[in-house]
Amino acid sequence: MKTLLLLLIGAIPILQAEEKRALLIVVGEPGNPLYQDEFKRQAKAWQDLAAKAKMDTNTVGLGNEPADGDRPDLEKAITALPKAGGDLWLVWIGHGTFDGRSAKFNLRGPDIEATSIAELLKPFQRRLIVLNLFSASGPFIEPLAGKNRVIVSANRGGERNYSRLGEKLADSLVSADADLDLDGSLSLLEAVLHASAATKAFYDDAQRVVSEHAVIEDNGDGRATGTDKFKGLRAEGPAPDGALAREIHFLGDSADPLSPEARDERTKLEAEIEALRQRKKALKEDDYYAELETLMRRMAKLYGK
Incomplete structure (x- = not known):
């Protein structure tokens, strides 16, 4: 048997040749020169990875700040993307805010609300991978979740401190140690779990209380699963997430033949x-x-x- x-x-x-994939990198207001250098480093790491993966790539938030801020350029960039095709990755690097009612991503100039991002993404039929690598990103899960989408947030609930998950994730995508099932292929889920573990190790090594707990949502119910709930590549609970993220690979094919x-x-x-x-x-x-x-x-x- x-x-x-x-x-x-x-x-x-599981894998077949795929349609053209795309990556949109959004870099937010740094608010501090130290963060500015780090955000640029992360953006460059994603750009280099995208070049290896032969993905169409656009970046918003670097270079000279437009007179009216980055929000108009961001909205134009999202609107101009094809609504069907291969996977669309949206990587958000920066800071966020949440006042208990409204969750926002901090841009140079006017910020953008999670609900506004959700409206911009409504027309898309292609698979979406949204990586919220910023503080106060937990409240972005519910409005952005949906069918055929993977949403990762660096924080859960009302956690608002600066997030280090973004510092670790791009590195995890090229780390052999992140291949948790040792099958020679690195999935998005493996990379996120590896980066989350590296983030926790940072706090442990510094003897600091862990102030961020990454979550992932990929079954469309809007209720995320904490990365600390996974044993290996399976999560505990009645409606666990992770199945879709296990099928997705940044470097290499990840098309769905069905x-x-x-x-x-x-x-x-x-x-x-x-x-x-x-x-x-x-x-x-x-x-x-x-x-x-x-x-x-x-x-x-x-x-x-």
Whole structure:
């Protein structure tokens, strides 16, 4: 039975040649020369990675500040992006604010609200990967979450202190140590978990209280899962996130060969498989593997196997 399941899993193709991907880097108001240098370093790291990945790349927030600030250029840049196609990555580097009601990303000039960003992203049909690498980014999760989207925020809830996740994530994307399952391919989930661990290590080494806790949302329910809830590449809880982020790779192919309808069915199957895994201890071994085989056959059928 176990051998048959391994054959079924191996029959499911995960990666295929993909459509052209794109990256938009948004650099916010530094507010301090030290932050300015760091934000530029992060932006350069993402630009270099994008060049290796042969992605279309645009950056907002560097260079001379426009007379009316960066918000008009940012809105134009997002609006001009193709609404369909390969993955669209949006990397936000800087500071944020949250007053208990309104969450904002700090730009040079007028800031932009999380709700305004959500409106700008509404027309997009392509898969979105939104990396909120800034302070007070927890409240951005709910308005930006949706189907076929991965939202990562450096902070949860009302955490407002400067975030160091952004300092670590670009480095994690090229780190061999971040390949947690040792399969020779680095997923977005692995990179985020590695960067989160590196961020915690910074606070531990400095003997400081950890003031930021990264979260990830990729099942569309608007409720994020903390990176500290993951054991390996699986999260605990009734509706865990992480399945979509496991399929996405910045360097290398990450296209999804399935139709939107098939993706919906796959999401349901993944939820059933996870629910079955949670019940494993309560089932007889043969019953568990019989149910798992049925689910894996349905999954393989989605890929024409």
